[in-house]
Amino acid sequence: MKNVYEQMEEKNAEENIKAFNYRQKYYSYENKVIHARNIINEFIRETRKRGLNTHVSVGGLDSITLLCFLRDLGHDDIPAISASHLEDVSIRKIHKQLGVEHVKPLKIDEKGKVTKDPKGKTITKPYILQNFGFPVLSKEKAAKIETLQNPTEDNKTVRHAIITGETGEYGGYQKDSRMKLPQKWLKLFGGYENEAESCEYGMPDFKVSAKCCYYLKEKPCDDWATEHNSVPFLGMMASEGGRREKALKMNGCNYYGETVIRSCPFAIFSRQDLLQLALDLRVPVPEIYGEIVRDEDGTLRTTGAQRTGCEMCGFGIHIEQRPHRFDRMRLQNEKKWKFWMYECCTDEITGEKYGWGRVLEYLGIEWEQPPYIQMGIDDYLKGAER
Numbered sequence: 514m515k516n517v518y519e520q521m522e523e524k525n526a527e528e529n530i531k532a533f534n535y536r537q538k539y540y541s542y543e544n545k546v547i548h549a550r551n552i553i554n555e556f557i558r559e560t561r562k563r564g565l566n567t568h569v570s571v572g573g574l575d576s577i578t579l580l581c582f583l584r585d586l587g588h589d590d591i592p593a594i595s596a597s598h599l600e601d602v603s604i605r606k607i608h609k610q611l612g613v614e615h616v617k618p619l620k621i622d623e624k625g626k627v628t629k630d631p632k633g634k635t636i637t638k639p640y641i642l643q644n645f646g647f648p649v650l651s652k653e654k655a656a657k658i659e660t661l662q663n664p665t666e667d668n669k670t671v672r673h674a675i676i677t678g679e680t681g682e683y684g685g686y687q688k689d690s691r692m693k694l695p696q697k698w699l700k701l702f703g704g705y706e707n708e709a710e711s712c713e714y715g716m717p718d719f720k721v722s723a724k725c726c727y728y729l730k731e732k733p734c735d736d737w738a739t740e741h742n743s744v745p746f747l748g749m750m751a752s753e754g755g756r757r758e759k760a761l762k763m764n765g766c767n768y769y770g771e772t773v774i775r776s777c778p779f780a781i782f783s784r785q786d787l788l789q790l791a792l793d794l795r796v797p798v799p800e801i802y803g804e805i806v807r808d809e810d811g812t813l814r815t816t817g818a819q820r821t822g823c824e825m826c827g828f829g830i831h832i833e834q835r836p837h838r839f840d841r842m843r844l845q846n847e848k849k850w851k852f853w854m855y856e857c858c859t860d861e862i863t864g865e866k867y868g869w870g871r872v873l874e875y876l877g878i879e880w881e882q883p884p885y886i887q888m889g890i891d892d893y894l895k896g897a898e899r
């Protein structure tokens with residue numbers, strides 16, 4: 514039986530979701546823009562009252578548009594930050610043009626601990642891949658595989674739930690919970706529990722981890738925010754789906770939690786709203802996206818990439834068609850591609866160099882043979898431009 518506070522919280526969340534859905538569905542583009550402006554003004558007022566500064570966290574087109582929107586509203590004093598070194602070179606160029614501050618990557622000491630000592634070694638992506646593991650499938654699934662690869666007495670119940678879906682007392686004795694890793698991935702990654710669970714799953718000869726984002730993006734930006742006593746404006750939209758959708762709907766556009774305070778003025782926007790605003794504000798569009806164009810039926814789209822992520826990231830690669838992101842990297846820079854595919858890590862047992870090639874091979878993703886051998890060079894180049 515839920516106590517009165519839990520019941521109230523549940524009711525609040527339900528009401529928030531209802532209000533959010535209504536705005537998202539029925540507000541016109543113009544009303545959404547007015548709403549975003551009001552959200553920004555309210556956030557600035559409220560955070561000032563709390564003695565906090567604000568900044569914009571900038572990555573791809575969505576947050577570049579947010580930065581331009583803030584500037585358009587006259588908030589030139591709100592700084593913009595980014596872990597730019599992870600982004601595509603064309604995005605970095607726009608960041609520079611807009612005066613986005615590049616947050617410094619983290620450093621580690623000789624024991625591998627994060628340090629403020631400027632003499633420490635910079636944490637790079639190869640360091641993350643070698644010491645924590647490769648970001649594959651999705652953040653959630655990578656975190657589960659990472660738990661299986663790092664067994665402790667404390668995570669025993671969680672490991673059991675990942676393999677079987679049974680949650681035990683803490684999870685309300687569920688039988689087939691969402692904690693279970695899908696069967697397809699259990700076959701490849703569940704082998705760490707073969708003995709304990711009497712199964713016969715496989716085990717890769719590489720590590721998997723969801724920590725890449727944390728060390729390369731989130732922590733450096735969080736550290737900057739703490740140093741500057743500042744809370745962020747983020748370009749997230751619920752329409753992009755995923756885990757963020759639910760959080761945005763429950764917590765609303767502006768959220769003032771105990772540990773997290775943030776504003777997402779575009780939370781109710783659709784992709785179309787975002788692209789329309791980018792056009793209205795004449796946002797400089799990074800080359801990787803191509804141009805924003807309107808199809809005959811009025812739909813806006815970018816002629817290049819629809820979304821971007823960091824270079825050499827494995828999240829979502831299993832659902833991408835060839836030529837996929839690794840193929841495109843090969844076309845742009847074969848030398849760099851070779852490093853990432855064959856050389857970015859060292860096998861701790863054999864001393865052999867390896868890279869994403871080993872990982873993609875294990876996931877059953879084609880990568881080595883250039884895709885134009887199967888699809889013809891014209892189709893390949895068309896795809897590679899995406």
Ligand code: SF4
Nearest residue numbers: 648725726729823826
């Ligand atoms: S998006 Fe991918 S590559 Fe970029 S920081 Fe996150 S896990 Fe790493």
